[in-house]
Amino acid sequence: MDSNMLKITINGVASEVPNGTTILEAAKLLDIHIPTLCHHPKLSVFGGCRLCIVEVKGGKRPVISCATPVADGMEVKTSTPRIEEIRKTIIELILSDHPNDCMICEKAGDCTLQELAYFYGIRENRFAGERRTYDKKDNNPFIERDMEKCILCGKCVSICDEIQGVGAIDFSYRGFNAKVCPPFEKDLNCEFCGQCVSVCPTGALTGKMWSYKGRQKDVREVDTICPYCGCGCSLTLHVRQNKVIRVSSKENTINEGWLCPKGRFGYSFIDSPERLKTPLIKENGKFREATWDEALDLIASKLKKIRSKHGPDSIGGLSSARCTNEENYIFQKFIRAAIGTNNVDHCARY
Ligand code: SF4
Ligand code: SF4
Ligand code: SF4
Structure with a gap:
């Protein structure tokens, strides 16, 4: 056996995984689903939601699979009556401090929390009590921040810091008062890339321009390329009644699902009467x-x-990164061969 490989059995299925693999990653390799709310494969481990608990043979207590590395010979069960009862209780506790807004929530039908509540059949909540309520609206131009729907999973904080390198938001206060917000609870004033929106598992973060335009079940998804610059990020247009109502990007694309504000929010030109x-x-x-x-x-x-x-050098040609490679090639050929000058450039040099 390769000394770098470890044996693990999950739900009776034996496998070998590289040293350093977590139980959650090992389960994913075996196509075994473990529910999570705060985990993201590209972000550092947070371990906050505790939903990914599993039982390890010989262990006294369940462990969180996202933060527990596989040990050689480990035997794991990802779903037992005890584990499912704990997971259900976790969801009940989260919902005890969550608005009953699914009927009008932008995220309904595409919400991990709603999915889990449905899966565990939670209708009544045993933990009724005080709920966090916030009156102040964030007046930033792009992102609707409804912190009453925030489950403090921390994904937005991590992605803003670790992927975007901005650090525009963080946890403030402690315990029941804990809240994700910009410094001093001011309005969000950042790059507006929307990466935080793309990873939020609830309706706490959505695009302002998406409001009431259509739920996910109502849209047709069209994969395309961003027309703005030469990076050529992959976009998925969410189209309803022949109108683009939202833009996202898939994880398995060249840009790994990350976009800039133009790609994510700058699509209103499509229907502009001034075009x-x-x-x-x-x-x-x-x-x-x-x-x-x-x-x-x-x-x-x-x-x-x-x-x-x-003379020809009195003329210069500026092309656009919105054009295709072929169009840019033809343009420079025209400027050099037909006009007779090397004064040619475009707007997306890296
Ligand atoms: S965030 Fe999810 S669970 Fe909460 S109101 Fe919206 S759809 Fe319902
Ligand atoms: S929009 Fe981008 S920069 Fe602004 S908070 Fe979200 S991740 Fe950070
Ligand atoms: S706003 Fe969304 S991503 Fe951020 S902590 Fe709350 S639920 Fe998680």
Whole structure:
């Protein structure tokens, strides 16, 4: 046996995993699902929700599988009546401090907490009591922050710090008063990448422009490429009634699901009435609509005039990262071969 590999049996299925693998990761390799709320494979272990508890043979108490490394010969059970009872109690406790908002919540139908409440058949709550309520709304332009729905999983804090490198939010206060917020509870003022929104397992963080446009079950997903810059991040458009109502990105893409604010929130131009649909020619200080033939003839005659009067180096061409490689290639060819200058550049050099 490879000395770097460890034997583990999960729910009676034997396997070998590399040294350093956690029980949760080992279960995933075997396609065995363990519920989690605070775990994310690309973030450091938080161990806050305790939902991923499992029983290890010989152990007195259940352990959290996200933070427990596999030991050689370990025998693990991921679902027993005792484990499921504890998980159900954890969900009940979380829901005891959570608004009953599923009917109007943006996240309903796509909410991990709602899924778990459904799975455990929780209707009445044994732990009724005081609930955190917050009146102040965050007036930032992009992200709806409803902290009454926050379950303090910490994923937004970690992703903002570890992936985005911004650290715009963190835990404040202690115990029952604990809350995730920007410094001094001011309005969020950050890069607005929306990475925090993408990992939030509840409706605590959503896009402001998404409100009441449609639930996840109502949308058709269309995978495409972001048109903004030369990075070419993968986007998934959430389309309802032929309108884009939300944008996300999948984890298994080149950009690993991370986007910038333009890619995630800058899509309203698609339906803008100000979008150019035909070329415009300026005459007497005013634009008028023109045909492509008219516009191209005008450009050609003006370029010829400038070149013969001032020489080819008096002309420069600026292309766009929104164009395809082929279009950019043709453009530089045109500037170099047809105009005769090397004055050519574009807006996305890295
Ligand atoms: S966050 Fe989830 S559980 Fe909470 S109200 Fe919204 S859909 Fe329901
Ligand atoms: S939008 Fe981006 S920068 Fe702002 S809090 Fe969320 S993760 Fe951090
Ligand atoms: S806002 Fe969402 S991601 Fe952040 S701690 Fe609360 S539930 Fe978790």
